[in-house]
Amino acid sequence: MIKLLGVAIVAGLFFAESDQLAIEAAHAKLFSVPELLFTVPTKPTPSACPTNIQCWTDWFDRDNPSGSGDWETLRSLRRENPGKICPEPRDMEVTTLSGLSVSAAGEVIFRNDLTDGFVCRNQDQADRMCNDYRVRFSCPPQYCGLQGTV
Numbered sequence: 563m564i565k566l567l568g569v570a571i572v573a574g575l576f577f578a579e580s581d582q583l584a585i586e587a588a589h590a591k592l593f594s595v596p597e598l599l600f601t602v603p604t605k606p607t608p609s610a611c612p613t614n615i616q617c618w619t620d621w622f623d624r625d626n627p628s629g630s631g632d633w634e635t636l637r638s639l640r641r642e643n644p645g646k647i648c649p650e651p652r653d654m655e656v657t658t659l660s661g662l663s664v665s666a667a668g669e670v671i672f673r674n675d676l677t678d679g680f681v682c683r684n685q686d687q688a689d690r691m692c693n694d695y696r697v698r699f700s701c702p703p704q705y706c707g708l709q710g711t712v
């Protein structure tokens with residue numbers, strides 16, 4: 563009788579313990595699944611930034627036309643604004659400081675491309691100096707200025 567009781571107690575303890583384990587396992591399952599769901603989206607590293615998204619940098623105006631012309635070359639702009647212009651700009655926009663487009667300003671332009679940047683030489687104009695121009699570039703978001711939304 564005492565022996566049976568002992569077995570019963572041991573069995574009872576065993577079942578109680580395995581119940582407890584089962585409950586803990588169930589809890590672990592309940593709480594771990596939503597946790598997994600929430601932790602899946604990880605922060606993208608800077609190098610993983612999508613390069614298909616482009617926006618405009620700040621405007622750059624490094625020169626005045628009072629010398630030989632208005633020289634907004636990419637080489638000089640990069641040198642004077644380190645890290646502000648992406649290695650491979652998708653596009654370049656040029657306006658006069660008053661906001662006129664290059665064609666509206668109607669001047670003979672020496673350079674206007676993504677390799678050299680922009681140059682207006684006074685010697686190419688018939689009867690005047692060049693306007694003062696500014697340029698900006700289409701780059702990935704980390705290069706974009708405050709007014710850079712396209």
Ligand SMILES: [Ca+2]
Nearest residue numbers: 623625626694
């Ligand atoms: Ca200027």
Ligand SMILES: [Ca+2]
Nearest residue numbers: 623625694695
């Ligand atoms: Ca300028």
